Amino acid sequence: MRLLWEHNRLKSVFLAILFSFTFQGAHFNLVVSPSGTSVVNALAGSNVTLGVTISGATDPAVAWFKGKLSVGTWTINSIFPPDIATSYKDVLRIEKDGSLTFINVPLYFTSDYTVEMTKSGLEKASTTFTLKIFEIIQNLTLSTQPDLVKEGSNQFSLNYSMLQGVVEQQIWYFNDIELKNSLHYLMEEKGLVILKPKRSDTGRYAVSLRNPFSRVTAHIDVTVLYGPDEPIVEAHPPQPFYVVKDSLSLSCQAAGAPQPTSKWVYGGEVLSDTLEGTLNLTDLKISQGGVYTCTLLNAVTKEKREKSVTINVYERPLGSPVCSVLSVNNADLKYQCGWIGGTPHAQLSFPALKNTSSGAENFSLTVPASNDLNKKTFICIADHPVEQNKCNVTASSPLKFLPAMRTTVDTNGKIVVTIQCISDVSPQAVVSWSRGSETVTNGTTYQISNDTTQLKISGYNISNFTLQNYSCTCRNLLGSQRREIQLQGPSISDSSLFPNQDGTIITLTWEVPPMSVVTGFDIQMTGPDLLSTNGRTIHIKGSPNVYRTIQQKPGSARSADIFRLDPNLTYRFRIIPKARMTEGEPSVVHRIGSGDGLSGPAIAGIAAGIPCVLFLLLLLGGLIYLTAHCKKNKSHQTRYPVPRTIEKARTSQPDITPRNLLPAGLKSLPDYRLQQASSEKSVTPPTFVPPPPVRVATTV
Template structure:
């Protein structure tokens, strides 16, 4: 039935009722069928019960606060309109009552029902619902953790895992606490303003709701102190002789009892509540102020007080003497014996009888020959024990400079010359370039004993001689350094037994400016692992070595091939003269010109061969026996063994640059020469010689 039809029906009913003898009046009435104010536990089922009269099938709207939560027409076939988020909790009975199933805390609110019927007006009814939980795990905490007398405030607050508070009561030592100038009671806390020691005691909190109650306690202790410490010294004396013992005591009052620290020279000596410090066998190192610090361990409040302990003792060790250069013209003698109580009086009686000082004396003297090599004594006078020390001044001694070469990060050649001469006092080093003083700049930099020269061009280093001077007030030593262009002064070669590895060694003059070496080779390429590129008849670089290198190994050589080696000294990009060429391998065969001459003489040789062939045959036949003795047959068929090659290599390493066989042995009768020409074949190189 539609709302319009229902409305007409309601009007007709009212009209009929007015015609009845009773004269009844038609009106929509809504009443509560249960309590208006309701409370429940989480998880309960609660019904906000209502009843109505004067209309049939009215429309209802339930609101939670201002928000509608249920809309429905009673007895309608259409289900109630309930938000999806509440559909698992809210239900509507057929009479319009609102049911809550499995309540949660967020349903605590005010609720209202609005019921309407067309033609009969609107009726409303209000309810309240409070949802409670049972109290669980209620605890009290404080902020800050410690209550300190004189602080701004101290707060007690409670937290709980579960529960809804209807009433909270605070007690101090059993007395109810109300908000006033000293206490402030808040929703979940109690604030104590400016706590003092009288606030120390037991605090109690009771929480209640219609379904449960809980009481928790917390004891608060208000901390105070410490007071000024009181110091005592036993035995009481103005000073103590080293080796004696004494006792220091420090006491103070506070809550909790303060911790006492004794400190000396910023070092903690002990840390106790008793505050007693025992010093046994005291020494001069223990002379000074001792500080007692009392600390409240919980509040960190602190007070300090000092006491001075005096310990007298002679200086430790022995006097120390020294001499240094002053303005390069005077000698400054120094004698020190510090420490002790009182300080020792030191003097140089051999230099000046009237000068003395406590603990430390400096005396300036003009440099004189009489002071060179002469011991000078310092005497130290002390009541307990005297002391003495000696110092001898000496001029610089002859020295040798040392040189170091390299290339800096900018690619400049760097030469570092070091000059150091032993002297007392230590000598001062200065430098000349030619006749001009050297100063630090773009090319030169000077340190106490070194001169560093930097430039891209090697000519900068070779233009001038450099001289270093080592001087002190008693004398001077100098050395001149003439820098040389890159030079190899000596070189040698050595092979292994198999002839596959060569070791090159070389030497460089001490003042030759060398920053690197190119190792060059002439001959066939090495094994592919060396990645060598070049022709066998020209020198090419196979290795590059730093300026500090003096040897290198060349691997993967073929012992049956000839090689030549040389070392090129370099100063950055400038190359010096190559070293002597070092050779290894079988001796060289006939030269190209010799082969050309032989080729040109072949036609004439053929004619001569035809004329003399008969004579040669006769001579060979007749002199067969003598030829066998003169020309012994070798068993190796012209091939040298590895041992012979190694022997040749050793001879090469020893500097045998040229080995020429004695061909005079082969000069025989003219008939022998003429007979051998037609049979001439150049002998294999290995059969003749091995040349280094």
């Protein structure tokens, strides 16, 4: 009974499953779709596959069409091979999944391809591919039609050609700007048309051809012919007048393509020395003034234009106006203004001095000297057709000044001190010299320059210069200035030392008071000897603790370099100013080196500490003596014989006691060695006294 029930249950399940499959099969649809994109680009000569995906049925019948032309059929998983159209057998292959493969696909296989799949009892399924076959674009060139383009013509066109290639897109450019169809530009299949060309259409045109496998650009430069336009005639530099011996250039330019040719005509003659419309005139003469005519011709358009320019040439006065003021009769001031040459002569005047007075080329006015004229500036106006110019002059009393002094030694070994007093004024000041209350005049000791601004004093001894005060006075009609001059012996006002980074080279610098008479300097040093270039010591005569001269410098020097110092040693330097054999006070001492030396307090401390150290040493010696004496007394205590067993054990064991054990001032151990005399063997040994504890120290 149970078995029958199980049989009926399984039968019900089977019928339910069968009914389910039957119901679902009634709603199955055959579906075919591209496995990738439906638009496929391929390069000619390559292999490409139009892949499909099938669902809803197994082993459907496949039919491929190129457009409406059947090119191959097959039933998937059929034992028979695909049936390919005869003219396509070398190219087409139907794959196991129904996809269509092209082998070495030719260029002309570009088309729409449709696959249809059928299955008994199911609706037909299909999908369409677009296959585009391309070639690499090669040898792209551009040309114009016509070859010469004139402004105002109807049109001209640009056409391209190529050796091979399939163009999917063409883009035209003008001066790198993309063009679009307009009233001026018209794009055709293989060209570009420019309507009613203008000169602004001159430039670089380019076409870019593209497909999925290549992109090629070609360009061509196009010139639209026109002109010449109205000529532009200019003179460089542009000015209403030109001066004799000046240079100028006349340029004649007009827009045109090709560039118009030009020529200059002057006085009915063609001038040959022109270049691209430019006429250069050098070393002008008065006779070169007049009318110059430029003629322009376009050789292609045959257009001709002319234009003239007038050149006026004058002779400019030489240089610039010069103003000055002089003393006249020790009472008057003469103001002068001059500007020589020129055609016509320049007109000169001092409006502030006298409004109505003027003159040509040279002009002067004399006025009485007065304090009202001191430091007052007057302007001379110079008027010429070519140029207006001016100069100014100021009369003033001498200004405050600083005397300058220089010291040398002449061939006779005399010291020569030159004092200069200059006050830059106008009119020029006269300088007078004095020593104390006496006027200085030319002689053996004193020499005054022709312009009176310099005084030379000669002598062997420095005292000839420093015993007296000198003075100089600068004087003109408007006032005077006096300066006292006190010469002083050789001295140094300031000095410094600058070492290099390694401490092997130093530079000494110093300053000298303005009126110090100095003919040279001695550079002196104390300390160890300097090193030579090979590292050896340079020996200098003298003790290292005494200053010795290592260099001599002239009176004009203000620095000295000293080489080859040992940075680990200490040196001291100073500078000695000299006036021939007379030495001045040395400069401050400059020290350099690794050691700082001992200060005064440190030396005093050492001196005070020496007696204390001697006292401590004496005390320590007494303690050592007492310790040694006590040790000696303890070493004379009675020694007792040592039992033989102990002696034997001592001698049989290795000596492991360190050799550097020190008693450290402790008592010695008693001697327990047995006595060898037989008479001593019967003697009762003395009572044993334990030795004191022994401390040992090991020195490591």
